[in-house]
Amino acid sequence: MVKTEPHRRDQGPEVVVGLDIGTTKVCALVAQQQQTGELHVLGIGTAPSEGLNRGVVVNIEKTVASIAQAIEQAEQRSGIRIERVTVGISGDHIRAQQTRSVIAISNPNREISAADVARLLEDARSVALPPDQVILHLIPQEYIVDGQDGITDPVGMSGVRMEARVCVITALVTAVQNLYRCVERVGLQIEHLVLQPLASSYAVLEPEEKEVGVALVDIGGGTTDIAIFDEGVVRYTAVFGIAGRQITDDIRRGLGIITAQAEEIKRTYGHAVQESILHDEVFPIPGIGGRKPMEISKSLLCQIIQPRVEEILEFVLAEIHRAGYLHRLPAGVVLTGGTALLRGIDELAQRLFQLPVKIGFPSARGGLAAEVAHPMYATAVGLVLFGLEQRRRQPKAPKRSLLQRLKAFFEEF
Ligand SMILES: Nc1ncnc2c1ncn2[C@@H]1O[C@H](COP(=O)(O)OP(=O)(O)OP(=O)(O)O)[C@@H](O)[C@H]1O
Ligand SMILES: [Mg+2]
Structure with a gap:
């Protein structure tokens, strides 16, 4: 990565960078806190992620390349030379x-x-x-x-x-080591390593919700992450490896099409509940290898999607039950992560959980704020908020004499 660009200023202590290394995308978010306490977004960089499987790094080279791409874009857009990042971790090894x-x-x-x-x-x-x-x-x-x-x-x-x-x-030690290896290979230092659902909770949950009892459910591409809060404290966390990718895979297999097409029609025509499709329309899918285009209806697509979404939500319900919070969540469930944008998923969840369900959108200020107001960025925004909170908690290190600094240096080795 180019580290000598003259127009980029150093990352001062006031600037925090959240690095969300997800299964489908890597996102680097550069932000600082304003006097008013609001989050001000200075820049954002995203890159497709191909080196992870179910939330865990399985290919170092590809992950390093995705991180480098996201960081480079975030540096360009913020004008800041990024040195330190707060990173999220997930996977069913947690x-x-x-x-x-x-x-x-x-x-x-x-x-x-x-x-x-x-x-x-x-x-x-x-x-x-x-x-x-x-x-x-x-x-x-x-x-x-x-x-x-x-x-x-x-x-x-x-x-x-x-x-x-x-x-x-x-x-898992090796999962942590591989994350460190990837981030350090890009020339960055990890300031904090944060469990992803905890990070997301910083971005989308209100203090009152955490007080009365709420479950945060981040359904991403590779993992579904859960964090249950009560009396303001995290009481339970869980991660399992079924999420948006499996839905796309079901569509791909069910319709005999390629992944990119399945992803596209999921986002454009996908629905999680059969009964709430008001206008059933038919849409074309280009044929592959010279075959004729197919015509598919929204309700047929929903027949593929719904069982998988129900499976994911049933796993979530089982975790809420295991945590002992089935009837103790007055603020219900907040859904976030990219899959929270699947039409009808909140309705299906509400029906299955018998609890109020809402979609969690992170909020921030600044020129790029609208860009991060998306459930997909809950983790990245939350990582920045976590980093800022840690900074507030740790008072600035007192100025040390040269002798003290040298002594500290030798103690480290
Ligand atoms: N409009 C939409 N409708 C349905 N699914 C969507 C929509 N937008 C995004 N998705 C899905 O969201 C998933 C990506 O979400 P997200 O960016 O939160 O995952 P990630 O952070 O990369 O992965 P993870 O956190 O699981 O490691 C993909 O599977 C994508 O298909
Ligand atoms: Mg994610």
């Missing part, structure tokens, strides 16, 4: 488990500090994991101080013994 951690409060006056809470979370890292898994996120579910449970924020309270129930989200 696991979530619960653990408990406990510490004694060291402060002589027994007041619990933020450092104690950090120490408590660190203790959760000692959870027994399969050797091929690595920790992605530690999400505190509740704190227990001297036997008193149900505490959401213990800082400032008094106590001698503090416990926490922690949700530990892990990923």
Whole structure:
């Protein structure tokens, strides 16, 4: 990648870049936060993705090429030389488990500090994991101080013994390593690695929805990702490898056409519910290899699409059931990811889940904001919002003397 373009300025600390490496597209989103707190989009780059299967990198060369293309476009459009990115991860290798951690409060006056809470979370890292898994996120579910449970924020309270129930989200070591390898090969540094449905939730869920109970369901090309929130906290996450690509594949096989044609007619004429097709129209499909064109009706196409969409939604319902939230989601389900744009999918989901369902559109400001207001970009927008939040949480590093910097340098090696 060209790194010496004179008209590109360095990525200052205020600029965050979200890099969504999906199964069908790679998207790099360059943005910064305005004084008003709104997200200002500076540039976006997208490239078709061919090196992933069901959310996981299976071909390094192709993935590197897609990332480089998306980054180059984002740099051109934003005028910023990208150095650091916040990256999403998904795939059915992701696991979530619960653990408990406990510490004694060291402060002589027994007041619990933020450092104690950090120490408590660190203790959760000692959870027994399969050797091929690595920790992605530690999400505190509740704190227990001297036997008193149900505490959401213990800082400032008094106590001698503090416990926490922690949700530990892990990923396959090799899947993480391959992602790092691809991003680093493009000359970029990964600032944060974020579970994709968590990232998407930042872009499309309201704080009130997370408070009362809501399920975020991101149906992309290769994976369907779920995150359930209650009382403002992530309570459950799951990923499975059936999504939009399978729908396209069913159409391709069912009609004996090529993938690009199947994709095109899915988007143009596809519908998820037979009964709600108001005007059944017939459309032509060009014949392949000199064969005659075919005529297909919308309702015939729907007969191919609907069973697959029902299968995906039934898997989602099973996960909501497994999480114990079947009757505990007053804010219902928010659908996002490219497949959320399939006509009638919200109606089918509502019928199947018996819950309110809406489509999640990420919102942002700036010249390119309209371009990202699309369920497909929920993850990229969410990655930027996640990166900005981490930046706010971590105070700026204090200026260090040369001696301290040198000492730190040698400690690193
Ligand atoms: N209008 C539409 N109707 C139906 N499907 C659509 C429409 N627009 C996009 N899609 C589908 O959305 C999918 C891509 O969604 P998205 O960009 O969220 O996936 P991704 O992030 O690349 O993949 P993943 O997150 O699963 O790894 C494709 O399967 C595409 O066919
Ligand atoms: Mg995606």
